[in-house]
Amino acid sequence: MPDLSGRTAVVTGAASGLGLEITRALTARGARVVLAVRDTARAERVRTALGATTVLGLDLLDLGSVRRFADEVRDRFTALDLLVLNAGISSQTLTLSAQGVESQFATNHLGHFALTGLLLDPLGRGQDPRVVTVSSAMYARATLDLDHLDGSGGYSPGRAYMRSKLANVLFGRELDRRLRGSGSPVTSRVAHPGVARTPLHTTYPSPVLRLLTKAIAGLxxxxxxxxxAPILYAATSPDARPDALYGPTGPKVRPVIQAAPFRGPGTDEALGRALWERSERVTGVAYPVDASSSDA
Structure with a gap:
C-alpha cells in the first residue's frame, strides 16, 4: 500500500469484521478514517485504539440516517479521497425498509447508492478519489427482478443476499461508466473478500445454517x-482497474490478489441502467451524471 498521509477515507461498517481490518490498514498508512457505523459506542473504542479520525452514526436501512451522515461529512471535510462501501447484512428474515424494499437489498445496495450520490461532491475534490464497492463472488449466481424488491413472489434469505451482491456489482460498473462519461475525477472499483471469517455468518436465522457456515468458514x-487484501488493493493501488473484480485466490494466508473479468448477470449493462434508474426513484437521490454520459 502507498503512503496515505493527508488522505481522508470513509469506511462503512468500520468497527468489526472486514471493516475493522480495512480501517486498521488505512490508518496504519497515515489516512484519516471516518468510521461509519450503527454501533457508535463500539466504534469509539476502535477509533481510540487505531487513531482514526472520527465516528459518525450511519444506518444504511434508514435513508434519513444516510442523509444526516452525508450532511455531517460534508460539514466536516471539504474533500474525500476514498469511500469504501463495506457494510452489509446477510440472510435475514423478511423485513422491509420504510420504502417497502427487502432489508438486505435496501441495506447492502440502496443505502450505499444513496450515500455515494450524496458524497460525490467532496469526492470530486479528493486526490485520486475512489469508490470501492465490496461485493461477493456469489453475485454471478444471482438474478435481479426489479419488480419484486419487496421480497414478494417467494423469499429466500440466501437468494436475497446474492441479489444484493449482484446489485453491488452492477452499481459499481454503472457508476464507473457514468463518472467517466461526465468527466469526473472519481473512479469506481469492485472487490470481494472470498470466504472470510467474519461476524456476518453469525446473523443467520437458522441454527443449522449458522453451524454449517461456521464449519465452511473454518475450513x-x-x-x-x-x-x-483485494479491497485494499482496489482502494489504493495505482494499478487497480475499474473493469475487473478484485478477489483473493491461492492460500488462505497471504493470498494472491486476482483481477477477474465480470461474468454472467454482472455484465448486463441494460440491467445496470435499469437498476440505477430504479435506485434513484426509490432513494430520491439523483446523481449529477445522466444516462447519456454512461455511453460516452
Missing part, C-alpha cells in the same frame, strides 16, 4: 486481515 475461510 476454507480467511481471517479478515487476509481477506481484505
Amino acid at each position: 476454507a475461510g480467511r481471517e479478515p486481515a487476509e481477506a481484505v
Whole structure:
C-alpha cells in the first residue's frame, strides 16, 4: 500500500469484521478514517485504539440516517479521497425498509447508492478519489427482478443476499461508466473478500445454517486481515482497474490478489441502467451524471 498521509477515507461498517481490518490498514498508512457505523459506542473504542479520525452514526436501512451522515461529512471535510462501501447484512428474515424494499437489498445496495450520490461532491475534490464497492463472488449466481424488491413472489434469505451482491456489482460498473462519461475525477472499483471469517455468518436465522457456515468458514475461510487484501488493493493501488473484480485466490494466508473479468448477470449493462434508474426513484437521490454520459 502507498503512503496515505493527508488522505481522508470513509469506511462503512468500520468497527468489526472486514471493516475493522480495512480501517486498521488505512490508518496504519497515515489516512484519516471516518468510521461509519450503527454501533457508535463500539466504534469509539476502535477509533481510540487505531487513531482514526472520527465516528459518525450511519444506518444504511434508514435513508434519513444516510442523509444526516452525508450532511455531517460534508460539514466536516471539504474533500474525500476514498469511500469504501463495506457494510452489509446477510440472510435475514423478511423485513422491509420504510420504502417497502427487502432489508438486505435496501441495506447492502440502496443505502450505499444513496450515500455515494450524496458524497460525490467532496469526492470530486479528493486526490485520486475512489469508490470501492465490496461485493461477493456469489453475485454471478444471482438474478435481479426489479419488480419484486419487496421480497414478494417467494423469499429466500440466501437468494436475497446474492441479489444484493449482484446489485453491488452492477452499481459499481454503472457508476464507473457514468463518472467517466461526465468527466469526473472519481473512479469506481469492485472487490470481494472470498470466504472470510467474519461476524456476518453469525446473523443467520437458522441454527443449522449458522453451524454449517461456521464449519465452511473454518475450513476454507480467511481471517479478515487476509481477506481484505483485494479491497485494499482496489482502494489504493495505482494499478487497480475499474473493469475487473478484485478477489483473493491461492492460500488462505497471504493470498494472491486476482483481477477477474465480470461474468454472467454482472455484465448486463441494460440491467445496470435499469437498476440505477430504479435506485434513484426509490432513494430520491439523483446523481449529477445522466444516462447519456454512461455511453460516452
